[in-house]
Structures are given as structure tokens and as C-alpha cells.
Amino acid sequence: MSQHPITLIGGGLVGALLAQQLAQRGFAVDVFEKRPDPRHAGFAGGRSINLALAERGLHALRSTGLADDVLQRAVMMRGRMVHDRDGQHSLQRYGIDDSEVIWSVSRGALNTLLLDAAEAAGAKFHFDQALTTADFDRQRIRLADADGVERELSAGLLIGADGAGSALRAAMNAHTPLGERVEPLDHGYKELEIPPASDLPAAVLQAGGGRDGFALEPNALHIWPHGSYMCIALPNTERSFTVTLFLPNRGVAPSFPTLPDAAAAAAFFSEQFPGLLPLMPRFAEDFEHNPIGTLSTLYLERWHLDGRALLIGDAAHAIVPFHGQGMNCGFEDTVVLANLLAEARGDHAGAFAEFQRQRQPNADAIAHMALENYIEMRDSVADPHYLAKRELGAL
Numbered sequence: 001m002s003q004h005p006i007t008l009i010g011g012g013l014v015g016a017l018l019a020q021q022l023a024q025r026g027f028a029v030d031v032f033e034k035r036p037d038p039r040h041a042g043f044a045g046g047r048s049i050n051l052a053l054a055e056r057g058l059h060a061l062r063s064t065g066l067a068d069d070v071l072q073r074a075v076m077m078r079g080r081m082v083h084d085r086d087g088q089h090s091l092q093r094y095g096i097d098d099s100e101v102i103w104s105v106s107r108g109a110l111n112t113l114l115l116d117a118a119e120a121a122g123a124k125f126h127f128d129q130a131l132t133t134a135d136f137d138r139q140r141i142r143l144a145d146a147d148g149v150e151r152e153l154s155a156g157l158l159i160g161a162d163g164a165g166s167a168l169r170a171a172m173n174a175h176t177p178l179g180e181r182v183e184p185l186d187h188g189y190k191e192l193e194i195p196p197a198s199d200l201p202a203a204v205l206q207a208g209g210g211r212d213g214f215a216l217e218p219n220a221l222h223i224w225p226h227g228s229y230m231c232i233a234l235p236n237t238e239r240s241f242t243v244t245l246f247l248p249n250r251g252v253a254p255s256f257p258t259l260p261d262a263a264a265a266a267a268f269f270s271e272q273f274p275g276l277l278p279l280m281p282r283f284a285e286d287f288e289h290n291p292i293g294t295l296s297t298l299y300l301e302r303w304h305l306d307g308r309a310l311l312i313g314d315a316a317h318a319i320v321p322f323h324g325q326g327m328n329c330g331f332e333d334t335v336v337l338a339n340l341l342a343e344a345r346g347d348h349a350g351a352f353a354e355f356q357r358q359r360q361p362n363a364d365a366i367a368h369m370a371l372e373n374y375i376e377m378r379d380s381v382a383d384p385h386y387l388a389k390r391e392l393g394a395l
């Protein structure tokens with residue numbers, strides 16, 4: 001039976017996975033994506049950016065038949081490798097064996113795989129098409145192309161998977177307030193890179209504990225906890241690591257404003273992360289060129305406008321990244337929504353309300369855990385009392 005047409009805004013991780021499942025269930029799906037097609041244009045200026053895929057997201061991928069393909073492009077992480085200031089490191093496993101692990105996956109490779117899968121299922125993608133506004137009473141949307149040329153289209157059922165800064169959310173909020181609250185974190189982040197071991201002099205590799213062509217142990221999420229700030233590193237299949245520095249956005253040193261250039265940052269790293277700096281030969285270039293990312297938690301009282309428009313993924317519940325669960329939670333959303341819409345028999349308002357009823361408590365809980373985990377990652381993992389409790393199985 002043919003289903004109601006769907007207009008999906010945003011073809012990122014959540015939008016592409018949702019498009020695949022809706023198309024599989026017989027919906028005519030059109031996806032409007034602001035950016036160019038990443039399969040031709042590439043991602044983030046060619047930088048490797050990766051994400052931790054956990055059981056929650058993997059479960060959703062299994063139900064859509066994509067888990068094996070994704071895992072073939074992922075690196076297993078069996079625990080946190082905590083690096084102390086003296087250059088020592090130790091692994092804190094996530095489980096008693098490798099049945100409880102998480103996976104590092106490239107955002108670009110994952111998005112490409114999901115776009116291919118959604119297209120194969122019948123979804124149609126329209127790239128370089130940014131939603132600018134929506135008229136919910138006339139069920140029409142306005143889109144701007146890469147040159148800023150605008151056009152208006154009639155829309156199907158509107159779903160916003162357009163991320164934390166969602167334009168659809170702004171349009172919905174202007175029509176009927178959604179009870180939006182954004183809590184910015186006073187810490188930002190910057191991405192850096194450790195290249196494969198083959199690109200590094202042998203002398204700097206000795207203390208890293210790497211193997212198989214990686215400069216550090218590949219099957220771990222590395223953390224350098226320093227109290228009010230930290231670095232983490234996740235492995236990439238091409239044997240590099242993406243390093244993320246999390247640091248306060250303002251205030252006394254250390255904070256991003258107190259590191260105005262690469263020279264100041266290199267001096268800070270050689271004092272605070274002495275083992276890490278030599279592993280990053282392009283440190284100065286990366287520090288100068290890569291932007292400082294901002295982080296916040298988004299809380300909404302209402303995720304939908306009766307049966308006309310709904311928000312999903314980060315557009316509905318953006319969280320800080322410290323539990324590595326934003327994408328995972330968004331993937332879980334897609335399975336719930338696709339099933340509800342397939343069974344809705346035209347009652348879209350009912351399906352949207354049920355979606356929020358089922359998913360909002362989970363999203364709120366994850367948002368809370370993600371904020372708590374920032375303290376744990378940057379601080380408690382290095383605390384002997386924490387380690388003693390963990391030994392006893394309390395954490």
C-alpha cells in the first residue's frame with residue numbers, strides 16, 4: 001500500500017537512516033540537504049572526524065540490515081586507555097570481555113553508507129537545498145540553493161532531521177512556541193590528528209604503546225584527563241587517530257582565549273600533554289585551521305506541531321558529546337518513528353505524539369548522563385578512589 005509522502009529536512013546521519021527505513025516501508029521520501037552531496041564533495045575539508053558507535057545505535061543498524069556493513073568500516077574500542085601526566089597508561093575495560101565494546105566509525109564513511117542505503121531503498125535526495133522557512137498552514141516550504149536562490153515547494157509530512165541548529169525547529173517555534181531551552185556548555189572543543197605510525201619518526205613512537213601501524217593502542221578510546229580539561233583520541237581505519245581537545249571557552253588559563261595561536265597552544269601541550277604533542281606533526285596547522293566547536297544541550301517541551309511537522313535526532317534533543325550517545329540516540333529514534341508511521345493509518349498526530357512519549361524520557365536521561373560523564377572523563381577516571389570503586393564493580 002502506498003503511504004503518505006514525506007518531506008525530510010537534513011540528510012545527515014539520522015536523516016539518511018530514517019529515509020532508508022521510511023522508503024523501505026513504502027513512503028515516498030524526499031530529503032532536502034543543505035550541503036552538497038558528500039559522496040562527491042567530501043567531508044569537513046577532508047578531515048577525519050569519528051564517532052563512537054555503541055550498542056544502542058548498533059541495535060538500530062541491525063534492525064535495518066546495515067550493522068555488518070558499518071562494522072566493516074569501524075575500529076573496535078574495548079575500553080578507555082587513561083594516560084597520566086607521567087606518560088603511563090592503563091586500560092579500563094567497558095566489560096569483562098569483547099562482548100561489551102564500542103566502535104569508532106568515520107562520520108563521512110558512515111554518512112556515505114547511509115545515503116547509499118537510503119537511495120537504494122527509493123528515497124530521493126536533493127543536495128545544496130537549505131530550508132529557510134516553512135508555512136505549516138499551507139504546508140509549503142522555502143529552500144535556498146548554494147547560490148542563495150530561493151524557491152517554494154509544497155511539502156508532504158514534514159520531518160526535521162536538520163541537527164542542533166534546526167531551521168525547521170525555528171519555523172515551528174515561530175508558528176507555535178515549542179518550549180525551547182538551550183543550555184550552552186562553557187567548554188568548547190578543537191579537533192587535531194595523530195597520523196599513522198608510518199608518518200612518524202621511530203623515536204616518538206616508543207612510549208605510545210601502538211601496534212599494527214597505529215601510533216597508540218588501536219583498540220581503545222584514549223583519554224588524557226586533566227581536571228578541568230582533557231584530550232581524547234579515537235582510532236580511524238586508516239590508522240590515524242582523531243584527537244579532540246576539550247577546554248573552557250573563557251576564563252583564566254587554561255582556556256581557548258588564553259591559547260590565541262599555535263605557538264601558545266604548543267607550549268601548553270608540551271607542558272600538559274608532553275607525550276601527545278610529538279605524535280602530532282601537523283599540530284600547528286591543525287590548531288590554526290580547525291574551528292573551535294561549541295556545545296550545548298537542547299530541551300524542548302514539544303517535538304511536533306500536531307500531525308504536520310516533527311523533529312528527530314539532534315534537532316529535537318541535541319546533547320553534549322561526552323557519553324558518545326547523540327548519534328546512537330538519534331538512530332534509536334529512527335526505528336521507533338518508522339514503525340509508528342508505518343502503523344499510523346493516517347493518524348500522523350497520534351504517531352508523532354506517541355513518538356515523543358516514548359523517546360523524550362530516554363533523550364532527557366541521556367542528556368543528563370552526558371553532562372555527568374564530562375566530569376567523569378576529564379577528572380574521575382584518573383582518581384584513585386574512582387579506580388578502587390571500579391575494581392569492585394561499582395562503576
Ligand code: FAD
Nearest residue numbers: 010012014034052131162163313314321324325326327328
Ligand atoms: P546532524 O549530524 O547535525 O545532521 C544534520 C543535517 O542537516 C546535516 O547534514 C546538515 O547539513 C543538514 N541541515 C542543517 N540545516 C539544514 C537546513 N536548513 N536545510 C537542510 N539541511 C540542513 N554521537 C555519538 O553517538 N557518538 C559520538 O562519539 C559522538 N561524538 C561527538 C563528538 C562531537 C565533538 C560532537 C559535536 C558530537 C558528537 N556526537 C556523537 C553527536 C552526534 O554528532 C550527533 O548526535 C549526530 O550527528 C546527530 O545527527 P543528526 O542527523 O540529528 O544531525
